[in-house]
Amino acid sequence: MPVTQRRKGSVALLEAVDDSPRIVPTATEVPAERRRRRGNPETYLALSLTALVVTVLAINITGFPGASDDEGTYLAQAWAVANGKGLAHYTYWYDHPPLAWIQLAALSWIPGLFGVDGPAVAVGRIAMLPVVGASLMLIYTICRRMGMAVWSSAAALLIFGLSPLAVTMDREIYLDSFAVAWMLGALALVLSPRRHLWHVTAAGVATAVAVLSKETMLVTAPAVAVALWQNAARSSTRPWAIGGYISGVVLTGVFYPLYALLRGELFPGPGHVSLIGAWQFQLANRSGSGSIFTTGSGANDLLHSWLFYDPIILVAGLVATVLILPVRRLRPPAVAGAILTLVALRPGGYLPAMYVVQILPFFAIAIAAALDQAGVLSSIRTRWLRPVVLTLLALLAATLVVPRWWTGNQRALTADDNAGYAAAADYLRTAVSDRQNTTVVVDDVLWLDCVNAGYQQEKVIWFYKLDLDPAVKATLPHGWHDVDYIVSTPALRQDPAALPTVNTLLTNSAVVAAFGPQEGRIEVRRINKLENS
């Protein structure tokens, strides 16, 4: 093997004869290199498919799906970051690591470019499009780096992009979408064909950012570890790659506990929130949503709502995950899909509504990978079998999948599920005159609309903070009498027993305006102060 030698610099001092063998590019290698410089046609393919999917996501993004309370929470926290109010406009209590809404804050200028009208949450969703776009490109890259064909890699991208369930979930402002993009980035980096130490270290950083975007993403880290181990196999640099990956993960991840430590909020103690206290709460005290197999449990309902949007990606994804687990080159995404499935199936655990966001990319890759493997296996035996198998698969997709997804996505492209919120936001902006001095209790979705409409930030109160946050209670010396309006939404009415103050407000108020259909009714209610004071 050649020794390192000086390549740059001026003429050698000695006129020594250089008879070392040079690597001369062969005829086939030259165009390959030139192609890379000009831009690979594959890049254009992946970019156009991504553009197609992002267009599908963007059309009617404000109208469907209905804004959820969680979206409002994250958007409001991103607003707090962007406006220098800290990590949240209420006391940040380490419920989630904050990186996702810090990123959302960094992207918050994007919706403004489009001049779309609507409730803040619905418009804020536009910031999610580049995040999902990145995930789509990364899925294609990962598939290619695992040795999958162009057609199957493109299929993975399209399955993840066009499944109605994915279209629904990826439009919403969820922390999980950020975490997914970073974890896919980590996977793509460890699969880098150059096996560069700094790619692997960057993968470690990306893993940590993923986990600091949404802590539950941690369970998919073994997939990255498997890919790293496989890609560094039989290479002289494997221990260094592992060292680099660990450095990246640990030294990035440690900044979160360090932040807590510097604020004196690492350990639980009286009178302050703490990181470890929050962990204890999440692990021990959070009530489970029941088994996914028990009819009527929260987890079971959730599963049915996912299956309602698209059973294909979930069922086929699970089957494909099991099928490709034994295939070495396709194992990493299968590991992630398998772990996420097992975590969802554990009895008595808490299953959040957006959990499926994390599974979808790995299931999409698994489905495409299984198809790719079928193509590979069929071409080993007989040459004519491969086109037959591919035609069959295409026919199957055209008859079973396309019609279902067509109808599913039609709803996504046309429904207007946020009209009620839009009208309520309009009402609060126009019908209430003295907004500066009005105290209003709302759900998380409407919070930012109220602040944008000119209400004082301190006087727009998330409904559950009334009962749960002592700092908020302290701003209302006369209790519920200090509140002027409450906006009753399905989210606010969900659990009346747990929130006595909210209940009192609802019983001591009268509807002044109501919007939306009966089951999702949004009521603006004025508090009756005279009767009780």
Next chain:
Amino acid sequence: MVPPHPYSWWRFSFAERALILAAAVMISISLVLSTFAAVTLWWTMHAWRTPETLAATRFAEPDGDHRVTFSLLVPARHEQAVLEHTVERLLRSTHQGYEIILIIGHDDPETAEVANRVAATAPERILVVTDHNEVKNKPRALNTALRYVRGDVVGVFDAEDQVHPDLLEHVDHAFRDTGADVVQGGVQLINFHSSWFSLHNCLEYFFWFRSRLHLHADKGFIPLGGNTVFVRADVLRRANGWDGTCLAEDCDLGVRLSSRGAKVVVAYEASLVTREETPDTIGSLLKQRTRWNQGFLQVLRKGEWRRLPSFRQRLLARYTLTGPFLQAFSGLAIPVGVGMALWADLPVGIALATFVPVVPMLANIVFQTVGLRDFGMQYGLKIRLKHYAWLTLGAFPYALILSVAALRAVWREYTGRRNWELTAHVGAHLHAAGPASAEASAA
């Protein structure tokens, strides 16, 4: 009076302004420190970037031809305890065309006695040259011997070096294969088990010769090592040999040859490295490091590096030669920053910023851990848990030693103390137990 603009600097009170300024200063310092630490880490890890780079750092397999003739210079000063062993090993070399020139000071009869005795065993190979310079140091000794050199290539070894018998054959091939003017072989301190600072010292060598030097050879600016370095005799003569006034004559030679466009090749092969020992006390380590740092300063001030053809090379030169001082500064500034972040009541953003330079520092420790394991595997040494503990716990104290050495070097250079503080050698790296009675006296 015009009221201040709402975004004016003067709307802040004096205390606020002071705080903002302090914050700006702290964030800038930690930015600079982070960049420095990250670049250093980047370069330290050069050889392990990809499997291909690692493969390219090795010697090519020799073809068995012996066409280059060598003159091996071995300056020895008060090193009677180790010299004989070193020469005996050199004589075992498989190469056919070489001579050994031992250079002994006229005021050092003990070493001269050993030298003459060994020379008598192989008179056709060994020449003993007496150095009559009033001021004795290594470059002067080497220049004295340069007049007697008959070979095509001059090789330099220290009196305590353990040289592999196959080395010359590989170097011969490397010269012919690459058309190099200079071939730098690997040098490795081996006695990591002696003490915690020996371990750190060994790892420094490991990372320097295994990895960092290859980057320098690639970029065309290289501070050469002090031994196992081979230079074509005519190139060396044209460059007027070594600088007798410089404390880091090896570094200086590398810089001068680089700036004249000499082609330098670095090759590392664990089985072929020259084995050396670390300084036996913290005091002598400190002295040795002070000398090197002062030498780097001298090379920087001489300004030969300004002749390097490209801006990037000059930047690399400036960066490398000031490296020890930046390292000393960060070795002190980073702990101070972290201490302030933990105990002073800083805003959390600034406090977090002071931790950023710690990241590459800690990553360096992680990579050193991997390096220690690799070192043990390559040299067939058993690394115990204790040694990993020395590595992690000793990292900060070792940085402190380096910082002190850097400060000492600056102080000595600017107060005009430019004499040669020699490092003592007791033979701890030799397989036989080193004779403790034969401790060499340091100048």
